[in-house]
Amino acid sequence: MEKVYHLVSEEEAGIRIDKLLTTVDEEWSRTQIQEWIKSEHVLVNGKKVKTNYKCEVNDKIIVNIPEPVPLNIEAEEMDLDIVYEDSDVIVVNKPRGMVVHPAPGHTSGTLVNGLMAHCKDLSGINGVMRPGIVHRIDKDTSGLLMVAKNDVAHEALVEQLVAKTVTRKYEAIVHGVIPHDFGTIDAPIGRDKTDRQKMAVVDNGKHAVTHFRVIERFTDFTHVECELETGRTHQIRVHMKYIGYPLAGDPKYGPRKTLDIDGQALHAGVLGFVHPRTKEYLEFQSPAPEEFQNLLDYLNKRK
Numbered sequence: 001m002e003k004v005y006h007l008v009s010e011e012e013a014g015i016r017i018d019k020l021l022t023t024v025d026e027e028w029s030r031t032q033i034q035e036w037i038k039s040e041h042v043l044v045n046g047k048k049v050k051t052n053y054k055c056e057v058n059d060k061i062i063v064n065i066p067e068p069v070p071l072n073i074e075a076e077e078m079d080l081d082i083v084y085e086d087s088d089v090i091v092v093n094k095p096r097g098m099v100v101h102p103a104p105g106h107t108s109g110t111l112v113n114g115l116m117a118h119c120k121d122l123s124g125i126n127g128v129m130r131p132g133i134v135h136r137i138d139k140d141t142s143g144l145l146m147v148a149k150n151d152v153a154h155e156a157l158v159e160q161l162v163a164k165t166v167t168r169k170y171e172a173i174v175h176g177v178i179p180h181d182f183g184t185i186d187a188p189i190g191r192d193k194t195d196r197q198k199m200a201v202v203d204n205g206k207h208a209v210t211h212f213r214v215i216e217r218f219t220d221f222t223h224v225e226c227e228l229e230t231g232r233t234h235q236i237r238v239h240m241k242y243i244g245y246p247l248a249g250d251p252k253y254g255p256r257k258t259l260d261i262d263g264q265a266l267h268a269g270v271l272g273f274v275h276p277r278t279k280e281y282l283e284f285q286s287p288a289p290e291e292f293q294n295l296l297d298y299l300n301k302r303k
Helices: 017-024 030-038 111-118 151-162 235-242 290-302
Strands: 002-007 042-044 060-065 081-085 089-094 142-148 167-175 182-186 189-191 199-201 209-217 221-228 266-274 281-285
Touching (some): 002 017, 017 030, 017 060, 030 060, 081 281, 089 111, 142 151, 151 266, 167 235, 167 290, 182 235, 189 235, 209 235, 221 235, 221 290
Parallel strands (some): 142 266
Antiparallel strands (some): 002 060, 042 060, 081 089, 089 142, 167 266, 189 199, 209 221, 266 281
């Protein structure tokens, strides 16, 4: 059973424990945390508390993360776009609309289901729900993902993500005309305080940095390349909205009046990392899908 430790700071004093813990790990939902508190998987100074407990300075919180309930994740034959594969790593080009890994209530049709049919060896570090998955991209974001086929490779790739040495470049179409050619957004990201289904730039969020450069300007949109220095949930989508240029088609962070696209116009086009075994730097490129290119053609005609 994994344990997570957290020492309450002065800034966090007075916050309900179920709310505070959602900022410790952005993947934890408040409902999930409340269940853990009720089942005594969360202890404060060695004692059980209620979900409405207000934290005090220097409280020592221990979260005993329960083992995931085993699910019968079925292998499913899919026509996966495998860009690279060897005995340690797979690089796959994920299509728009595909979820990366199963979740309760959604156990089929994901990239993991397809990977399980494609190969028998996937790392087990992330458990039965996410075998081989080192990092994720959103359902409606297309592009390149690296997948680990064993635990040694998985750990090595995660270390590179933590050290910010993995190259991850995305193409995006955003609302508005960005006047400057280059920019860096350095703003912390955490759960939106008014909508728990969203992420936002918040004072106590996790460090997040996105670099961008303008590829082409249109009448009222801009084609940009975004490079991730960190990899927070919805990072590019949140950061571009934060500076006033939300992604076209983004149902969660963008305006309702937008381009005709089913989901955000975002494509993970470049992925580079050091191979965990050979120590050679590998870099892969994937052109944006036809739907994305069609939008660019449409915007060019409107100029």
